[in-house]
Amino acid sequence: MLTLDVVPSGSLALVDSLFTRGLRDCCARYGIDAGIPPVAPESHALVRLVVIRDAGGTMIAGARVHERHAQRGFPAETALRRFYAARDRVRSMSRDTIEFDALWISAQSHQRGLARLLIQGCVASGVALGKPSAFTVSHDRFAPALAAIGMAPVLDIPDVPYPNPAYRSRLYTADLTTLRGAAARDKQIIGEIATSLRAGEALALEEITAIELGQPIWTVRPRDRVRRRTVA
Numbered sequence: 147m148l149t150l151d152v153v154p155s156g157s158l159a160l161v162d163s164l165f166t167r168g169l170r171d172c173c174a175r176y177g178i179d180a181g182i183p184p185v186a187p188e189s190h191a192l193v194r195l196v197v198i199r200d201a202g203g204t205m206i207a208g209a210r211v212h213e214r215h216a217q218r219g220f221p222a223e224t225a226l227r228r229f230y231a232a233r234d235r236v237r238s239m240s241r242d243t244i245e246f247d248a249l250w251i252s253a254q255s256h257q258r259g260l261a262r263l264l265i266q267g268c269v270a271s272g273v274a275l276g277k278p279s280a281f282t283v284s285h286d287r288f289a290p291a292l293a294a295i296g297m298a299p300v301l302d303i304p305d306v307p308y309p310n311p312a313y314r315s316r317l318y319t320a321d322l323t324t325l326r327g328a329a330a331r332d333k334q335i336i337g338e339i340a341t342s343l344r345a346g347e348a349l350a351l352e353e354i355t356a357i358e359l360g361q362p363i364w365t366v367r368p369r370d371r372v373r374r375r376t377v378a
Contacts, residue, residue: 152267155194161197166184168205168208182247195210207252212244220245221245226308243278244277265292267339269295269322272322281319283316285315293327294328297319298327
């Protein structure tokens with residue numbers, strides 16, 4: 147059984163530490179030597195960690211959801227500082243936009259279709275916060291998972307060699323008020339997750355090995371009650 151939860155950054159030292167370790171290991175596995183900067187202490191209040199744990203409680207995937215910092219802006223503004231068109235597009239985005247970054251999946255779990263579920267959790271976190279839109283900077287290998295939940299590439303901004311010259315990444319954006327372009331089952335799943343997040347509940351999810359490639363069938367089971375909802 148998998149568990150998906152959203153934890154305020156800086157609220158639990160152990161969660162922060164395990165998240166950072168998982169992110170660091172993932173970056174090293176893909177040859178990203180510089181890694182991704184940690185959350186600055188003054189930014190914790192604006193960041194939520196979306197985490198997935200396995201049946202034993204081990205954190206196996208995670209991502210960060212950032213609100214805009216009044217002085218620092220979004221993390222992507224720093225990450226894309228040498229790519230002016232992409233950086234300026236991020237700077238022009240609404241103050242109510244959120245950014246998804248630092249997505250990682252453990253080496254033992256990266257073939258289990260977790261990317262799509264993780265992104266669904268990020269979108270649901272934004273929906274639960276009442277945010278109107280979201281963006282991320284992602285490699286094209288994640289394009290199918292991003293498209294399924296309504297994140298579309300910004301085609302008038304060229305892709306960039308980020309996080310290093312071996313990669314080509316681009317901006318993706320989503321309208322969180324309509325989830326336009328998302329598959330019907332993904333909208334349903336996101337709605338289920340957002341509802342439970344508003345209630346302050348973690349989600350127990352039936353473990354599925356083909357979320358990205360097949361039609362997911364899993365059960366949302368809030369921790370203080372059982373509500374079976376099958377998505378097919």
